[in-house]
Amino acid sequence: MIRRSLLFGPLFRDGKRENVERFDAIVVGAGPAGSAAALTLARKGFSTLLVERGRVPGAKGMFGGRVYAWALQDLLPEWAKDCPVERYVVRENLAFLTEDSSLGVSFESPKLTQGRTASFTALRSAFDSWLAKKAQDVGAMLVTGIRVDDLWREGGRVRGVTVAPNDRVAADLVVIAEGAASVLVRAAGLRTDLEPREVSVGVKETIELPAETIQERFGLGQKEGAAFVFAGQASLGLRGGGFLYTNRATISLGLVVSAEDLARKKIEVAELQTKFRTHPAVQRMIRGGKILEYSAHLVPELGASMAPRLWGDGVLVAGDAAGFLINNGYTFRGVDLAIASGIAAGEAAEYARAAGGMTASNLAAYDRFLRARNVLTDLERFRLAPLFLKNERLFGMYPRMLMEIAERLYTVDGSGKDRLLSIVLDEASSADIPKWKLLLDLLQGARSM
Amino acid sequence: MSAQETAVRPMRIVVCIKQVPKAQELQVDPATQTLKRVGVPSEINPPDANALELALTLKERHAAEVVVLSMGPTSFDESLERAVAMGADRAVLLTDRILGGSDTVPTAYALSETIQKIGGYDLILCGEETTDASTGHVGPGIAGHLDLPQITYVSDIRIVDGKVRARRTAEDGTEYWETALPTLCTVNFGCNKPRSPTLTGKIRVKRGGVLVHWSCAEVGIDPKKVGLFNSPTIVAKVDTVKLPPRAGRIFTGEPKDAVRALLEALLRDRVIAP
Numbered sequence: 277m278i279r280r281s282l283l284f285g286p287l288f289r290d291g292k293r294e295n296v297e298r299f300d301a302i303v304v305g306a307g308p309a310g311s312a313a314a315l316t317l318a319r320k321g322f323s324t325l326l327v328e329r330g331r332v333p334g335a336k337g338m339f340g341g342r343v344y345a346w347a348l349q350d351l352l353p354e355w356a357k358d359c360p361v362e363r364y365v366v367r368e369n370l371a372f373l374t375e376d377s378s379l380g381v382s383f384e385s386p387k388l389t390q391g392r393t394a395s396f397t398a399l400r401s402a403f404d405s406w407l408a409k410k411a412q413d414v415g416a417m418l419v420t421g422i423r424v425d426d427l428w429r430e431g432g433r434v435r436g437v438t439v440a441p442n443d444r445v446a447a448d449l450v451v452i453a454e455g456a457a458s459v460l461v462r463a464a465g466l467r468t469d470l471e472p473r474e475v476s477v478g479v480k481e482t483i484e485l486p487a488e489t490i491q492e493r494f495g496l497g498q499k500e501g502a503a504f505v506f507a508g509q510a511s512l513g514l515r516g517g518g519f520l521y522t523n524r525a526t527i528s529l530g531l532v533v534s535a536e537d538l539a540r541k542k543i544e545v546a547e548l549q550t551k552f553r554t555h556p557a558v559q560r561m562i563r564g565g566k567i568l569e570y571s572a573h574l575v576p577e578l579g580a581s582m583a584p585r586l587w588g589d590g591v592l593v594a595g596d597a598a599g600f601l602i603n604n605g606y607t608f609r610g611v612d613l614a615i616a617s618g619i620a621a622g623e624a625a626e627y628a629r630a631a632g633g634m635t636a637s638n639l640a641a642y643d644r645f646l647r648a649r650n651v652l653t654d655l656e657r658f659r660l661a662p663l664f665l666k667n668e669r670l671f672g673m674y675p676r677m678l679m680e681i682a683e684r685l686y687t688v689d690g691s692g693k694d695r696l697l698s699i700v701l702d703e704a705s706s707a708d709i710p711k712w713k714l715l716l717d718l719l720q721g722a723r724s725m
Numbered sequence: 726m727s728a729q730e731t732a733v734r735p736m737r738i739v740v741c742i743k744q745v746p747k748a749q750e751l752q753v754d755p756a757t758q759t760l761k762r763v764g765v766p767s768e769i770n771p772p773d774a775n776a777l778e779l780a781l782t783l784k785e786r787h788a789a790e791v792v793v794l795s796m797g798p799t800s801f802d803e804s805l806e807r808a809v810a811m812g813a814d815r816a817v818l819l820t821d822r823i824l825g826g827s828d829t830v831p832t833a834y835a836l837s838e839t840i841q842k843i844g845g846y847d848l849i850l851c852g853e854e855t856t857d858a859s860t861g862h863v864g865p866g867i868a869g870h871l872d873l874p875q876i877t878y879v880s881d882i883r884i885v886d887g888k889v890r891a892r893r894t895a896e897d898g899t900e901y902w903e904t905a906l907p908t909l910c911t912v913n914f915g916c917n918k919p920r921s922p923t924l925t926g927k928i929r930v931k932r933g934g935v936l937v938h939w940s941c942a943e944v945g946i947d948p949k950k951v952g953l954f955n956s957p958t959i960v961a962k963v964d965t966v967k968l969p970p971r972a973g974r975i976f977t978g979e980p981k982d983a984v985r986a987l988l989e990a991l992l993r994d995r996v997i998a999p
Contacts, residue, residue, distance in 0.1 A: 297928045327924065419927045443923040 299325045301625060302437055302447040303416075304424045304460060306333035306408045308343075309595025309614035309621075310453035312351050314418075315411035316622025317451075322629075324416040325445065326408065327437070329423040329454075334404030337455070338480060338573040340608050341399070341521040341528035342503055346392040347615035347649070352410060360402035362523035363501025365395045367494075371557065373509035373518075374679045378557035397501050397521045397528065399482075424454070427463045433589035433635075434464060449634045451592045451621050453614075456574040458597035466593060467584030472536040476516055476575040476603070479549050480530030483565035487525045493561065494522055504561075505607070508676070510552050514541060518552050519608060520561060527562055529553060532575055532603060545572065575610075576601050586646070587639040592621045600651060613651050620645035674717075677703050736789040736884070736906075738780045738848045739840055740813070741867070742773035743795060744804040745857040758963040760857055769804045772852025774919040776912035779882060780850050781812045781920065787884055790814050792843055796824060796836055799938065806930045810922030814935075817843060821941040826953025829858075833866025835946050840871065842944050848889065849909040853878055864911035874904040880916035 299322075303314045306328035314326040330336035342365065348355045366389055371380040387393050412418050428436040428444045436446035452460045456475065461467050487498075494502045501522040510518030516533035531549055538545055552558060576599040586593045594600070595614035602609040623645040628638035646652045684699050746752075747768045752761040769777070780791045793808040795801050796819040805816035819839045827835065840846055849871075851864035861877075868875035881892040889908050893900040894916070929935055941948060949955065974990070976983040991997045 295925065297925050325928065417928065417931050419924060419931060421922070422924045422927060424924070437924070439924045443925050445924055445928065 296444060296446050297325075298436075298446045299323045299417075300447065301325070301449040301451065302327065302445060303451040303453055304437065305329075305452070305454035305595070305597070306411075306418060306420070307337050307404055307453060307455060307595060307614065308407060308611045309597070309600075309618045310451070311404065311407040311411045312347075312615040312618025313451045313453055313592075313594055313621040314416040314618075315351065315407075315414060316619050317625055318411060318414045318416040320622060320626045322449075322622075322625060324411075325447070326411055326416050326418045327422050327424055328408070328418065328420045331421055332401065332405055333408040333418070333420065334401035337400050337404055338478065338571045339400055339611060340478070340480065340519050340530060340532075341397050341523065342519075342608070342611075343396055343398050343403070344609060344612040345394045345396065347612040347619070349392050350649070351615055351619055358406070359396075360398060360406050361499070362397040362399060362526075363496070364389050364499055365397065365503045365521075366496065366500045367502045369502060369504040371504060371506050372674075372678050373506055373555055373557060374676050375509055376556055377679050377683070378555075379678055379682045395503075397503070397523050399523060399526075425459065427460055427591070429464075434591040447590075449590055449592065449625050449628075449639075451594055451618075451625075452597050453594045453618065453621075454597055456576045456596040456599075456601075458593075461584050461593055461597050464588055464591050464593075466586075466588060466591070470574075470576075472539055473534075474577060475535045476532045476577050477535050477538060477545050477572060478530060478532045478575045479545050479570070479572045480528055481549065481553065481570050482523075482568045483527045483529055483562050484568050485525065485527060485562070485565040489564070490522050490525070490527065496522065506552070506558075508674075508679075509555065512543065512548055512551060514538065514543070514548070517603075518558075520558070526568065527565060529558070529562060532608065534577070535574075546570075575603075577603065587624070587636055587642050589636045589639075590634045592624060592639060592642055594618050594621045600655065602654060609654075613654070616649040616651045617646060620649055620651065734845070736783075736787050736847045737792065737843075737845050738783060738789050738850060739792050739794055739843060739846045740773070740777050740780045740808070741794050741836055741849065741851045741863070742777060742804060742808060743770040743852075743855050743857075744768070744797060744801045745770045745855055748856055751857075753963075753965060758965070762857075767800070767803065769807060769919075770852055770855045770857070772854060772856070772912060772914040774852075775914060775916050776850040776852050776910075777808055777811065777813065778917045778919040779879075779912055780848075782917070783848070783882060783884065784812065789847075792817065792846075794836065794839060794843070795819070796827075796832060796839070802936060805936055807922055809935045810926035810930050811920055812923065812926055816936045818936065818938050819941075819944060819946075820938050821946075823941055823948050823952050826956060827951050828956035828958040829860050829862035829866060830957055831951040831955050833863050834870055835941070835944075835951055836863065837867045837870035838946050839939065839944050840867065842939070847906045848882075849873070849907070851909070851911045853911045853913055861911070864909060868909040871909070873907055873909045875909045875911070876902045876904065877911045878913050879910040880913040882910060 301317045301322045302325045303310045304327050306326050310326060314324050317324045366384060368383045369380055371378050408418055422439060424437045424439055426438040427434050427450060428438045434450050436444055437450060438444045452458055454460060496502060504520040506518035511531055511533050514533050514537040516531060518531045521528040531552055533545060533548060576596055584593060586598055594617040598617060600613040600617050620642060624639055624642035627641040628634050631638040680703050681699050744767045746762060746765045750765045752765060754761050783789050784791050791813040793805055793813045793816040795805055799820055801818055805818055809816050819835060824835060840849060854861035865875055876891045876893055878893050879891045880894045883890045888903055888905055890903050891910055893902055894913050976987045992999055
């Protein structure tokens, strides 16, 4: 009996050891930014843990569905070999919508399909799993199904991640790449809560159509795809826009709309999407399709000026969590900036290691590496875009005006036609826009684009 | 450290678990009338998960070592790895083609042999039964083979002075039993809330070395005592229960009126009493 009480009694009560696992770097979030960071870090010899909250990479993520390839080309020059590309975008379209009409511009060029300047459509689950696998292939350890709620901080520096009081993992560097709604960026003290004006809501429907139907309907070859950006009625005049991308046998159809406007106008985003989907011009493209899935997500609209601090002692921020997204009215860019920032995070870590450690002052080199990859420079270049895109005339009045001009240009009823310029001026004055405002908007638009 | 202390080793708890098709995903093969086990999502047999949770609580209290054991195909690795990620120290899978088709008699024999090979056990925990077979034979069978005292339908265990004090939830009340170690307990389904895997645990699994596969030869299991032909169970007949047809009436209108109409209809049809 005594032997037993010795065995299981107080002797071992204090012997409870906290076996802390340790890595050189922990990356939180196995999306494009996180996997690119983990891949770069592992290549540079960092023991790297990549933690993902979804059951598999991409399970919890959402994006519009198009990837600009340049950053991927930098990360994996051989990407095209096995990347799960749905279709390469060969035609870009911009369309203005009113209640029942559509006015579009279409662009085709061999540049759209070549090397660094190519872009393609992808499905998030397949793309993210593929990229995370590439990180694993060079030695990063991927753990899924774990949500990291907090950082392990000690004396002002980040020492690792905390999942639960006795579930902490240590690292010299934590890269936060957990997306727009990042709680860790706040935990790290790098930014305050997001305000409605700083985010948009993205919704997307995946609509099933046979590959042959898509090819016929959009005039595409087997691996070719089309991309559409919609302005105007797409968002019922709220700030934002719609998009349509062709995948192999599905279509991604969605909206990105200002959260502030949604709240102010008390419009449900699902209702908006239904209106958008049933617009005659959109209907024509998706006719006969079956909605497979519906998803919604926060999209950062911070612009470079409102972005969080991107580094601290033992911590870096990449991708959407850092607000790296460009929406300039005709392109939605996120994945390319995410990947580029992931690479830059790895480069900054390498620099800091050589400089003596993961201190904030050493990791400040991140800024330089981000600029070298044009992430911050592009963001700054388009920092006026959010302001310009805030102009409600752009989403309500101008599309309507353009449409009326087009209607007068293209409807022939034998009543005699005016010249283009007089039609434009006529429409502008009947739309109640002072000419100086029109000129100002044009100038602002030109500057921000 | 004194000589006495170096001789001290932590209490060893062996938890027997089985991987079963997820309850919501249960499908019966219409041709063979047996449970579909391939290609359906699986989980740790829920009562076994309760046994594991109890073991992990005891581990926290007594710095015990928890070894998880299962018998089955290598696809069972998934559940054993989950058990380690939840906090078990290591896992053993007894896996061998000759075990195929074993019912509860050979299973209890084979597991008891494997537990002897693990050795040094103080406490063996099993779930009260499995959700895919519901016999509840295996736990008591192991106790029989190892000649251990057993307490079934246990919902809590305390170790006091080297003895097990177990709360046993019986149909007509709660019983408290005490017995010396080593012993075997089968654990009540739903008596606790199994914890989630931890990040640290998942990393341990990824680092490897926590799971071993043993064959019958490695354990020393007699091939003449296992497999389909050494299993006395005979399945005479399987019936599929047909769901009675539904009336399919839908009550519409204002919620208040619709509910009233529904209640009246249920009363009229004598489904409920006034």
